[in-house]
Amino acid sequence: MYDLKDVIQNFKSGEFVIVFDSQSREDEADLILPAQFSTPDKISFVLNHAKGMFCVAIDKEIQERLNLYVPYNTKDSCTFTVTVDHKDTKTGITAKERSKTSKELANPNAMASDFKIPGHVNPVVAHEGGVLARKGHTEAAVELCKISELFPAAVMIEILDEKGNSHNKEYVKNLAKKFSIPITTIEEIEKYILLSHPTVQKEAEAELPTQYGKFKIFAFKNYFSQKEHAVLINQTFNPSQPVNVRIHSSCKTGDVFHSLRCDCHQQLEFFLQFMAENKNCMLIYLDQEGRGIGFANKIKAYALQEQGFDTYEANNLLGFDDDLRDYFDALHILRFFGIKKINLATSNPEKVSFLQDCGIEILKRISIPVVVNPYNRKYIHSKIFKKKHEILIKGEDKVENF
Numbered sequence: 139m140y141d142l143k144d145v146i147q148n149f150k151s152g153e154f155v156i157v158f159d160s161q162s163r164e165d166e167a168d169l170i171l172p173a174q175f176s177t178p179d180k181i182s183f184v185l186n187h188a189k190g191m192f193c194v195a196i197d198k199e200i201q202e203r204l205n206l207y208v209p210y211n212t213k214d215s216c217t218f219t220v221t222v223d224h225k226d227t228k229t230g231i232t233a234k235e236r237s238k239t240s241k242e243l244a245n246p247n248a249m250a251s252d253f254k255i256p257g258h259v260n261p262v263v264a265h266e267g268g269v270l271a272r273k274g275h276t277e278a279a280v281e282l283c284k285i286s287e288l289f290p291a292a293v294m295i296e297i298l299d300e301k302g303n304s305h306n307k308e309y310v311k312n313l314a315k316k317f318s319i320p321i322t323t324i325e326e327i328e329k330y331i332l333l334s335h336p337t338v339q340k341e342a343e344a345e346l347p348t349q350y351g352k353f354k355i356f357a358f359k360n361y362f363s364q365k366e367h368a369v370l371i372n373q374t375f376n377p378s379q380p381v382n383v384r385i386h387s388s389c390k391t392g393d394v395f396h397s398l399r400c401d402c403h404q405q406l407e408f409f410l411q412f413m414a415e416n417k418n419c420m421l422i423y424l425d426q427e428g429r430g431i432g433f434a435n436k437i438k439a440y441a442l443q444e445q446g447f448d449t450y451e452a453n454n455l456l457g458f459d460d461d462l463r464d465y466f467d468a469l470h471i472l473r474f475f476g477i478k479k480i481n482l483a484t485s486n487p488e489k490v491s492f493l494q495d496c497g498i499e500i501l502k503r504i505s506i507p508v509v510v511n512p513y514n515r516k517y518i519h520s521k522i523f524k525k526k527h528e529i530l531i532k533g534e535d536k537v538e539n540f
């Protein structure tokens with residue numbers, strides 16, 4: 139796979155890019171070209187080598203300006219508008235004429251009267267929320283234009299092999315190699331966006347006296363996911379010094395009801411006490427219940443665990459991956475405060491590696507001692523042996539005895 143920066147570089151200079159979507163979605167590859175760089179040769183190449191439906195992905199501004207009517211009930215599928223040809227084309231079907239139409243769709247001064255309906259080019263409108271809202275090729279194509287600082291219109295066509303199949307990865311890879319076309323994925327584009335733009339906004343802040351000590355509390359919100367996160371800091375706080383950070387995902391059963399099935403309450407209590415006794419601390423309490431599957435599903439997972447499955451198996455039986463959490467919002471909260479160096483209170487190696495990959499320096503890992511009981515033993519066992527958590531067991535128990 140290519141670094142997305144190289145892909146963007148290519149795209150910016152008017153070259154093709156191949157984008158795969160996820161295996162669980164269409165599992166297709168599209169050949170994508172910034173529409174403003176359309177030429178008869180490039181469109182002829184597209185028609186010869188990709189062979190799918192000839193589309194131009196556009197944003198809503200273009201659709202509205204050109205008054206491109208959407209005749210279908212689209213819901214979650216592609217928002218195809220009526221088909222068009224540029225008014226200066228004859229039949230509209232040749233590579234030269236489709237190139238003209240595509241290029242004119244990317245002309246900021248174009249007007250509705252510049253196009254004839256129906257035609258030989260299918261405009262398709264990207265969701266306004268981009269790939270964060272819908273993980274389709276249309277959104278990826280328009281998003282690629284935007285991050286490459288190009289006009290938000292892209293020629294987009296599925297790659298079919300010699301037999302007309304759309305799932306032939308080998309064929310796509312060979313095509314990419316033969317013509318030196320970089321390949322990327324919608325996931326990579328999404329990751330790039332999540333890293334380069336703040337995902338959360340600070341909504342409010344206030345004092346928070348607790349039984350542990352007096353803290354400040356902040357409310358952050360992610361407007362895409364609608365998730366609301368809580369952040370607690372010490373009253374005197376210096377982000378330019380190393381900050382002691384705990385990133386804690388919500389656990390209603392543990393944090394609120396002190397459930398013995400997990401170690402969440404022990405970890406939360408440890409850190410609140412730590413905050414009371416140490417300077418420069420921050421608790422980021424993330425709204426991602428049950429490792430991201432939500433409260434009701436977590437209780438369903440508990441019911442499966444009662445039949446003998448471990449936490450990850452239970453998730454899988456419910457149709458979820460092992461862990462659906464991500465730490466992009468936590469990263470942007472750290473960035474919001476200007477925090478670059480931290481000591482992180484966690485046993486979870488994924489939290490450590492994610493933040494390090496994003497440029498947060500982790501000076502030290504703070505171990506949280508955990509007491510094992512008959513109800514959380516299996517949960518802790520799976521975290522240690524399946525996910526390589528480094529858990530400090532408190533009391534008589536030892537990791538070796540598990």
Ligand SMILES: Nc1nc2c(ncn2[C@@H]2O[C@H](COP(=O)(O)OP(=O)(O)OP(=O)(O)O)[C@@H](O)[C@H]2O)c(=O)[nH]1
Pocket residue numbers: 385386387388389390400402405426427428429430431436439440449453483484485486489517527
């Ligand atoms: N799906 C599922 N989630 C669970 C289960 N038990 C606890 N959780 C969730 O697991 C998450 C634990 O979060 P954290 O304590 O932040 O993370 P961790 O992976 O334990 O790592 P550290 O605590 O940082 O060491 C919370 O979102 C809980 O709601 C379970 O049996 N199934």
Ligand SMILES: [Mg+2]
Pocket residue numbers: 164166168275296
């Ligand atoms: Mg597609």
Ligand SMILES: [Mg+2]
Pocket residue numbers: 401402405
């Ligand atoms: Mg935990």
Ligand SMILES: [Zn+2]
Pocket residue numbers: 389391392393400401402403
């Ligand atoms: Zn828990």
